[in-house]
Amino acid sequence: MTQKVALVTGSARGIGLATAKLFIEQGWCVAMIDRDGDELKSASADMSGAKPFVCDVSVPKQVDQMVDAVLSAFGRIDAVVNNAGVADFLPIEETDFAAWRRIMDTNLDGVFLVSQAAIPALKETKGAIVNIGSISGLRASTLRVAYGTSKAAVIHMTKQQAAELGEYGIRANCVCPGPVKTKLAMAVHSPEIISAYLDAMPLNRYGNETEIGEVITFLCSDKASFVTGQIIAADGGFENVGVGLPALRS
Template sequence: MEQKTALVTGAARGIGLATTKLFLEAGWSVVMVDRDAEVLQSEAAALDNATAIVCDVSDPQAVDDMAAEAVAINGRIDAVVNNAGVADFGPIEETDFARWRRVMETNLDGVFLVSQALIPALKITKGALLNIASISGLRASTLRVAYGTSKAAVIQLTKQQAAELGEYGIRANCVCPGPVRTKLAMAVHSQDIIDAYHDAIPLNRYGSEQEIAEVIVFLCSDKASYVTGQIVAADGGFESTGVGLPALRK
């Protein structure tokens, strides 16, 4: 059997890097894509069967060039993980159009552009699209007007992809991470925020990057060969609780 190849955007750190490593452990090769050239190339250099391509996924021409290079590397793409994204939190009244567009151009436009550019390659392999949204795309919360809206749009885009690309054997699914214990999150979350999340999540803890990566790689694998159009919340039960007042669960 030929070695399968996954392309992962936002692969220089966090969930993207964890996903890259898990694909490699499963015997895949990986094309790592990120706009942070220094960190990307450093991480890729430490991994076998991983190749780095520097690309801003919001730039249509850069995406087309990246896709052509990625396909040329191993001659095939079996899975595309659209993980690249930016976080921006602030009140609606303070979110001007320029700020709105900065979020949309990466979180939504980037998913659309990368997917479109690699559909021809995925048709050949009957491969998988895996988009990363967020729990913020499933439930509204304060300070997330641009971020949450962009992720809700990614969820709908995933359903459109599943509906239209299924005839080619391409599967499209979406993972919505809940609170994840990343270095960035731990740097900005106060103890009060951490305690509040723990109280609101039925499993009473943050998730890990590895736990999210496990779901991603499974949905891209042959083990999920009849799964498409699905929105999977990897969130410790956070979305299922609604208001989720801890006192009402005891």
């Protein structure tokens, strides 16, 4: 059987890197995509079956060149994981248009561009798209006017993709992580915020990157062959009990 190939954006670190490692454990090859070339080279160095491709997903020409390079290297694409993302957490009045555009460029435009460029290859394999949203796209919170709006748009884009691409056998789903114990989160979440999150989540703990990756790889696999257009919150139950914690308001 021909080895399947996953294209994972934002895979130099965090959820993207954890997902790439899981794909390899499950017998896939992985095209690891990131704009941070040094970090990507380091992350992929010891990963047999993975190849790094430096690309800024917000730049159309780079995306087209990247997809062509992936196809030249692997000959096929069976799954696209749109994980690359950026964030600024600011009050609405302090979110200038440059910050708004920076977030939309990567979080929304990047998902559109990479998915669109990969459609011909996904038609050939009847492949899967998994977009990474956020619980901030499911429910409003403070300080997230740009980030939350970008992720809400990704959620709707997923539904559009599922509706339009299903006739080609392409499935599209969205995973919305809740609080995840990444280096970035631990650097910006104060003890007060961490305590508030833990109090609010039914599972009473942060998730980890591999737990999110397990959901992503499942949705890309044949085990999810009849699942499309779904929005799955991997969040310890947090979305069920709401957001907008007092500790996150300033």
